[in-house]
Amino acid sequence: MALFREQRLKIYNSLSGKKEYFVPINEGRVGIYVCGPTVYNKVHLGNLRTFMSFDIVTRYLRHLGLNVRYVRNITDVGHLEHDADSGEDRISKKARLESLEPMQIVQRYTVDFHQMLNRLNCLPPDIEPSATGHIIEQIETVKDILSKGMAYVVNGSVYFDVFKYSDSHHYGILSGRNLEDLIHNSRSLDGQQDKKNPQDFALWKKAEPEHIMRWPSPWGDGFPGWHLECTTMSTKYLGAQFDIHGGGMDLKFPHHECEIAQSEACGNQQPVNYWMHANMLTLNGQKMAKSTGNNILPEEVFSGSNTFLSKAYNPSVVRFFMLQAHYRSVLDFSDAALAASEKGFVKLMASLSVLNQLPVSKITTSFNLNNWTNAGYDAMNDDFNTPVLIAELFTAVKFINQVKDGDAQISAEDKKALEIQLNHFIFDILGLESQASDSKTDRIDMVVKILMDLRNQARVDKDFALSDKIRDQLIEAGIQLNDGKDGTGFSFL
Numbered sequence: 144m145a146l147f148r149e150q151r152l153k154i155y156n157s158l159s160g161k162k163e164y165f166v167p168i169n170e171g172r173v174g175i176y177v178c179g180p181t182v183y184n185k186v187h188l189g190n191l192r193t194f195m196s197f198d199i200v201t202r203y204l205r206h207l208g209l210n211v212r213y214v215r216n217i218t219d220v221g222h223l224e225h226d227a228d229s230g231e232d233r234i235s236k237k238a239r240l241e242s243l244e245p246m247q248i249v250q251r252y253t254v255d256f257h258q259m260l261n262r263l264n265c266l267p268p269d270i271e272p273s274a275t276g277h278i279i280e281q282i283e284t285v286k287d288i289l290s291k292g293m294a295y296v297v298n299g300s301v302y303f304d305v306f307k308y309s310d311s312h313h314y315g316i317l318s319g320r321n322l323e324d325l326i327h328n329s330r331s332l333d334g335q336q337d338k339k340n341p342q343d344f345a346l347w348k349k350a351e352p353e354h355i356m357r358w359p360s361p362w363g364d365g366f367p368g369w370h371l372e373c374t375t376m377s378t379k380y381l382g383a384q385f386d387i388h389g390g391g392m393d394l395k396f397p398h399h400e401c402e403i404a405q406s407e408a409c410g411n412q413q414p415v416n417y418w419m420h421a422n423m424l425t426l427n428g429q430k431m432a433k434s435t436g437n438n439i440l441p442e443e444v445f446s447g448s449n450t451f452l453s454k455a456y457n458p459s460v461v462r463f464f465m466l467q468a469h470y471r472s473v474l475d476f477s478d479a480a481l482a483a484s485e486k487g488f489v490k491l492m493a494s495l496s497v498l499n500q501l502p503v504s505k506i507t508t509s510f511n512l513n514n515w516t517n518a519g520y521d522a523m524n525d526d527f528n529t530p531v532l533i534a535e536l537f538t539a540v541k542f543i544n545q546v547k548d549g550d551a552q553i554s555a556e557d558k559k560a561l562e563i564q565l566n567h568f569i570f571d572i573l574g575l576e577s578q579a580s581d582s583k584t585d586r587i588d589m590v591v592k593i594l595m596d597l598r599n600q601a602r603v604d605k606d607f608a609l610s611d612k613i614r615d616q617l618i619e620a621g622i623q624l625n626d627g628k629d630g631t632g633f634s635f636l
């Protein structure tokens with residue numbers, strides 16, 4: 144808490160479009176809600192980038208001494224295809240295609256989600272509520288909105304009346320969209336016949352006879368609309384007004400806009416003080432998405448089993464790669480960028496061992512540790528600017544190497560202080576893990592790469608005896624180097 148008072152954290156608030164000083168509603172405590180995954184498929188790296196961004200947010204708030212309650216839901220019903228109010232429920236559709244119970248689908252992909260986040264060292268939320276576990280509460284929210292006259296019942300479904308709401312509230316406050324634009328964009332969608340206006344959205348949908356996931360309600364058997372669960376569960380676990388609500392940029396509209404409308408219709412003014420949106424991970428310049436197939440799975444990166452990749456990458460390298468971009472910037476995924484991150488990550492980790500072995504001197508340290516520490520915190524206080532913090536880490540790496548080479552000195556006291564602060568930044572706040580490689584195969588890859596680099600240097604130096612020796616001895620060890628026009632690769636004999 145003392146650290147929080149000292150460090151003045153600013154957060155970019157999507158609602159105001161500005162960076163604002165962060166002031167929690169209740170001193171010393173923070174309530175944060177992040178929209179979780181729709182568990183009908185394996186999570187891809189894009190999803191994981193968003194969850195990692197909020198892992199950084201919660202880690203930093205906790206590091207500053209705040210008592211954080213982190214809620215992240217599991218969407219296990221009601222998220223229809225194309226984010227519309229018609230079409231099939233994504234989970235029911237997958238269940239039908241795979242001939243499984245919907246809850247088997249939910250369980251399978253929830254487990255996968257947890258495993259992948261765990262491998263990337265993302266801390267679990269404090270509460271992980273699911274939509275199906277909160278049907279009763281969601282029905283109560285619908286009743287509340289109906290009682291305020293902001294929704295209507297048609298043919299077993301309940302719709303939110305956007306025009307009625309707009310008489311007294313600002314629908315579009317978060318996304319900056321206006322009602323006229325929405326008329327234009329939503330006309331082409333199917334299944335609009337029950338709605339008074341195409342902008343209206345479903346709070347409760349009637350279940351057709353073939354629909355498996357269904358619950359009794361005052362309006363007949365049905366299931367909740369997608370936006371409803373987040374309003375209901377955030378209110379239940381964090382209160383009618385809470386500090387931070389997060390999710391990917393693509394959720395701003397309609398999902399978050401509808402959440403605000405639902406909460407305000409229930410009489411809760413401004414449910415959220417700071418709306419945070421993480422930007423997209425792209426592949427080939429296009430958003431990674433489950434539905435289009437333009438995505439890479441984390442396990443493919445950890446095992447190197449995607450043709451897009453030249454090798455396997457350690458989860459911490461993937462984490463480091465993502466943190467080298469600010470969470471509000473688009474980040475394009477590529478093998479070359481991952482390889483560059485790996486080099487940086489290995490260098491950073493190596494410098495920690497070097498620091499540990501450094502000789503200390505009695506003369507003062509030729510590095511302003513205070514300024515450097517402040518610069519690291521300044522980066523994080525500036526809307527969680529991890530790339531700038533990482534740049535500061537490399538300033539420290541440079542200094543450590545200068546001391547190693549005898550070009551600078553460090554006192555025993557400063558060495559200890561630098562070690563502690565590096566640990567805070569690297570492990571507590573950025574959540575990196577020290578192992579450069581988690582499998583023997585990875586390590587062999589790295590050693591062969593080092594030898595290939597040495598061989599290339601020998602060739603540049605025209606030391607062909609050495610370059611041939613490296614190649615021949617690798618063959619004796621069962622490793623064949625393959626020279627091609629795109630460089631050298633290797634295979635096991």
Ligand code: AMP
Nearest residue numbers: 180181189190193390391423424430431
């Ligand atoms: P979903 O399971 O589709 O509801 O998505 C779960 C979370 O991942 C949401 O916060 C999305 O905004 C986020 N997300 C989806 N695709 C991407 C992407 N390509 N890059 C970053 N975040 C994404």
Ligand code: ZN
Nearest residue numbers: 178179373398
């Ligand atoms: Zn949500």
